[in-house]
Amino acid sequence: MRNFLVFSRSLILLLLIGLGIWHISAGGNEGFGIGIIAGASAAFIASMLKARKITRLQEQGMNPYDERHEYVNGKAAIVTIYIFSTVLALIVLIGSFLDPVPPAIDLYDALGLCLAGVLLLYTICYFVYSKRLG
Amino acid sequence: MENRLRELREKQGLTQEDLAAKVGVSRQTIISLEKGKYNPSILLAHQLAGIFGLLIEDVFIFEEEGK
Numbered sequence: 721m722r723n724f725l726v727f728s729r730s731l732i733l734l735l736l737i738g739l740g741i742w743h744i745s746a747g748g749n750e751g752f753g754i755g756i757i758a759g760a761s762a763a764f765i766a767s768m769l770k771a772r773k774i775t776r777l778q779e780q781g782m783n784p785y786d787e788r789h790e791y792v793n794g795k796a797a798i799v800t801i802y803i804f805s806t807v808l809a810l811i812v813l814i815g816s817f818l819d820p821v822p823p824a825i826d827l828y829d830a831l832g833l834c835l836a837g838v839l840l841l842y843t844i845c846y847f848v849y850s851k852r853l854g
Numbered sequence: 855m856e857n858r859l860r861e862l863r864e865k866q867g868l869t870q871e872d873l874a875a876k877v878g879v880s881r882q883t884i885i886s887l888e889k890g891k892y893n894p895s896i897l898l899a900h901q902l903a904g905i906f907g908l909l910i911e912d913v914f915i916f917e918e919e920g921k
Contacts, residue, residue: 777880780871780875781874781875781876781878782871782874782875782878782879782880782881783878783879783880784880786878786879786880786883787879787883787894787895787898788879788880788882788883788886788892789880791892850882852891853882853886853889853891853892854882854885854886854889854891854892
């Protein structure tokens with residue numbers, strides 16, 4: 721299982737690095753290409769370090785993804801959905817009153833921001849609930 | 855819910871890590887349980903009670919609301 725994880729993550733890393741290099745060499749946005757390579761490399765290193773820690777704990781008989789994790793995960797997910805949908809609803813409602821003609825925005829930028837917002841919110845909620853449980 | 859987890863664990867000379875490994879959970883779960891901030895599933899409560907050779911109600915003290 722661990723070998724499969726390392727293999728699949730290495731493959732994704734190589735694909736993303738290849739995509740970044742191809743993007744730069746094809747005359748695309750240099751910052752975007754470098755960002756893909758740097759981001760993929762950082763994510764790969766972080767995931768490998770985390771996988772090593774989890775393997776070490778599992779070898780000792782412990783399970784980091786036990787029922788407490790599921791409990792915190794569930795709480796964090798529900799609060800994230802609640803906050804995110806409330807914020808989006810407020811933006812739509814207030815925005816419709818103040819500026820009925822929607823501004824022209826890049827769809828990919830908007831979706832990227834939403835995704836980053838959800839992930840950040842979830843991470844904060846997970847941390848808060850995990851701390852509360854001691 | 856209150857419990858006697860810490861007392862029983864220390865009586866057996868177990869560390870939090872030892873107990874976590876015996877029931878297959880993380881050390882954080884044992885910490886949360888000992889602080890009484892997390893209520894375990896019936897399965898985990900059963901496993902923990904089994905480690906100490908006791909019944910669930912001897913380890914976890916259930917208090918009915920309003921009493």
